[in-house]
Amino acid sequence: MADYTQFLADEAASLAFAQKLASVLKPSLTVYLAGDLGAGKTTLTRGLLRAWGFAGTVKSPTYTIVESYELDGFKVEHFDLYRFQSPEEWLDAGLDELFDDNTIALIEWPQMAAGFVPAADVTVALSVQDAGRLCTIIPHTELAQKMLSPCL
Structure with a gap:
């Protein structure tokens, strides 16, 4: 399977790319969002949610661990595991219960719950x-x- 790389010149380009990506992502996918602090993971998430019709505030779940969005016909769970001290916190928090066939999971810092977090269908790496x-x-x-493939 081939990787695809694109330069995003600014926030507008990131949001436009997110809209394109949103047109092909479907429920039951697990998407890892990789990148250092400030790489644009939340901006990309905001672009995806806007493309899916969410008009409210999109904030990083750094402190809440997960932000949930009920959309038209599916839900999005946006996780940020940066503050985890051990992988077992995934189970302790009951996060595995948030997954079903009607969910798109966006997971930042998945390595912090290695062995417990679902495997990625796709990784979006930002730098x-x-x-x-x-x-x-x-x-x-x-x-x-x-x-x-239709989007890339």
């Missing part, structure tokens, strides 16, 4: 490059490859 961001999409499953 700061000059004034913009470098975005690499890495499909891990055939399902993800099929979904992403």
